[in-house]
Amino acid sequence: MTLYDTFSILIVVSAMFAYINLRFIKLPSTIGLMLIAIITSLILFVVATFFPVVMKDTTKLLHNFDFSELLLGSMLSFILFAGAIHVKASEMKKERFSISVYVILGLLLSTFIIGTGLHLILPLFHLHVSYVQCLLFGIIISPTDPIAVLAILKEAGIKKSTETKITGESLFNDGVAVVIFLTILKIANHSKELLWWNIGLIFLREAMGGLLLGVVIGYGAYLLMKSIDNYKVEVLLTVAVVMGGYTLASKLGLSGPLAMVAAGIIVGNKGRVSAMSDNTWNYVSGFWELIDDILNAVLFVLIGLELLVIPFSTNYLILGAISVLVVLTSRYISIWIPGQLTRLQGRYSRSSVFLLTWGGLRGGISIAMALSLPKGLHNHLWVVLTYMVVVFSIMVQGLTIDKLAFKLNGHSEAEKEIK
Incomplete structure (x- = not known):
């Protein structure tokens, strides 16, 4: 089956799933x-x-599918730019300190808390x-995906600053x-060849x-x-910015995802204000909203279908449940500690910590990184744990975040704070 055939099937399946969801x-x-x-x-x-014979071709296709190339390479650049x-850079600028602390300190805290917790639990x-x-x-499991939760939280009436933090952080x-x-992966594969200062330089570059x-x-x-x-x-x-820019970043050994975020913010703000007419912006905005919806539909169909090739076991299922608790705990800590720092600027609230914690849905980027792991690094274990955390975050956290938001904010307070 060719790449075109595969992508065509994914689009058809995604369209049917989207219709069923919207209609029923x-x-x-x-x-x-x-x-x-x-x-x-x-x-x-x-x-x-x-009936293994019936699903033989489908299972073989999923085994041979290069998720890393598709998600980390092609789809991620479009999704991030979209x-x-x-x-809105003006709103992001007001929260730049909070967002920077949440992204850098929060990610590092989450990574080390989860990694340390699993390192202590796995021997059991x-x-x-x-x-x-x-x-x-x-x-792998630390980055968050606000696509689903932001729409719900807006209806629940969250503060504009909290919405900006969630968007900017993600x-x-x-x-x-x-x-x-990629830096830690290099350490895992070449731990004896890389020095820590070299690793730091690679990351900064x-x-x-x-x-x-x-x-x-x-x-x-x-x-x-x-x-x-x-x-x-x-x-x-x-489109040229995304495709050409990401390719150029890869050739230069730079971060394509971060390049697309920076380029998107400039085009969407400076370009929108000074370079585009209202008519042009409507077309550009509508085009990228459509691209975002299509790719995310394909993305979550792929995640669901991954169940066919994930080797589940009883121990893996128990570890998956434990991992959910570890991830939620680490999320709270990695939000609370940066929250204490941002509190100095007067933009911190206790409800924001709970919303940012429970609203920290995991998505396609986590699955993509897990699937890109080489076999020698216990990739089956990490894929199973990642899958279970992602499913829990979307199916449980995603379906209850609106109730939490209403409970924390209240209808009257929410109406005052929307925009």
Whole structure:
């Protein structure tokens, strides 16, 4: 089966799932797609168990599918740019200190808390895994995905500052998490060959270089858009920014995800104000919203179908449940500690900590990183644990976050704070 055939099937399946959810189930799109994908994969799993010949080709396809290349390479760049282009820099600027602390300190705290916790727990199940590999799982499961939860929280009436923190944190922690993940992966594969100061230089080069490249590409696109007024060409330029920019970042050894975040913010703010007419912006904005919806539909269908090739066992299921508790605990700590620092600026509230904790849904980037692990690094274990945490976060946290938001804010307070 060719790549075109595979992607065509994914689009058709995603479209059907999206229709079923909108027509009958009526859940938020991400959660609804995940639910339908999980139910479908469970049905396929039963069929594959009792009638293995029927599912032979599908299982083989999933085994041979390069999730790392598809998600970490192609889809992630489009998703991050689509999110960044709609971010209002003026609001982000007000929360820049909070977002920076949450992204950098929060990610590192979460990574080490989860990694340390799993390193202590795994021997109880007769699994002896190195600390570095446990840290890999820590960074895999730490980045958050606000796609589903933001729509719910807006309806629940969260503070604008909390919404901005969630958006900014998720946009930047995906890119930073990929850089940290690749850095730790190099340590795991070449621990005797790499020195810690070399590792630090690699991280700084990829992260700072990626952001700088994104600024340059975004500003270049802005100048080109400013010189014309044609929505077709300007939409095409944004596509060129993503595809060309990500490819260039990869060739230079820089962080493509961070480059796309930086470029998206510049195009979506400076470009929108000074380079695009209202008509052009409507087309550009609508185009990237559509791209975002399509890719996320495909993404969550892929996640659900992964159940077919994940080797579950009793110990893995128990560890998965324990991992959920460890991840939630680490999320709370990694939000609370940065919250104490940002409190000095007067933008901290106790309800924000609970909302940011429970609203920290995990998604496709975590699955992508887990699936990209080589077999020698206990990849089956990490894929199972990642899958279970992602499913719990979307199906349980995602379906209850609105109730928590209403309980913490209250309808009257919420109405005052919306926008």
